[in-house]
Amino acid sequence: MTMPNRIALLRAVNVGGTGKLAMADLKAMLVKIGFADARTLLQSGNVVFTSDRKPDALEKLLEAETAKRMKVATEYFVRTAKEWDGVVATNPFPREAKDDPGRLVVLVTKAAPTAAAVKALQAAIKGREVVKGGARHAYLYYPDGQGNSKLTPSMIERHLGTRGTARNWNTVMKLMGMVAA
Numbered sequence: 001m002t003m004p005n006r007i008a009l010l011r012a013v014n015v016g017g018t019g020k021l022a023m024a025d026l027k028a029m030l031v032k033i034g035f036a037d038a039r040t041l042l043q044s045g046n047v048v049f050t051s052d053r054k055p056d057a058l059e060k061l062l063e064a065e066t067a068k069r070m071k072v073a074t075e076y077f078v079r080t081a082k083e084w085d086g087v088v089a090t091n092p093f094p095r096e097a098k099d100d101p102g103r104l105v106v107l108v109t110k111a112a113p114t115a116a117a118v119k120a121l122q123a124a125i126k127g128r129e130v131v132k133g134g135a136r137h138a139y140l141y142y143p144d145g146q147g148n149s150k151l152t153p154s155m156i157e158r159h160l161g162t163r164g165t166a167r168n169w170n171t172v173m174k175l176m177g178m179v180a181a
Contacts, residue, residue, distance in 0.1 A: 003050040005179045007084050008062060009108055010045025011075040011165040021045065021072050029069050033061075041174055045074070046167070048178040055079060077108045077165050081179045083136075088176055091169075092132040096141050101169035105140045107156060109164040112136045121159035126150050140166070 023040040030038035030049060038049040051058060055078035062076040087106055091097055096104045118133035125131070129151045132139045138160065142149050157163055
């Protein structure tokens with residue numbers, strides 16, 4: 001019997017000179033703790049591996065092992081292949097996903113954002129950005145790009161009341177392909 005695929009996203013590694021973590025070192029650590037099939041994507045902390053452990057247990061284990069072995073404090077957001085399929089299937093921005101995938105972002109969160117929190121965040125946005133909620137994630141579309149947007153991670157987390165890590169649609173789909181392979 002094959003074990004199920006898991007996707008782990010690390011928060012704030014190799015971004016703006018903080019949280020330096022080589023993906024080769026991350027992969028080696030995962031192999032040492034029993035995830036021999038770990039595969040990384042890009043340098044921003046994306047890992048696919050198999051495990052029959054529950055995502056929340058994996059988050060705790062990986063956070064502790066990364067701090068102990070690599071001296072990097074980071075949060076992990078683990079999803080099953082089925083949950084990731086749901087992220088893709090329920091995308092409320094299909095046109096943007098096709099035409100402008102670099103500006104469509106999925107924010108994977110620790111807790112599910114409430115409808116009221118998503119509505120409050122949308123009301124607080126001063127630009128043309130749009131946000132829609134999901135199950136333990138949110139979709140954000142930045143029509144003018146993220147670079148000059150006032151919709152910052154701290155603003156998002158303050159309104160949603162939960163921590164998260166974001167990936168653009170291109171990365172979401174690459175991870176989907178890795179899980180399917």
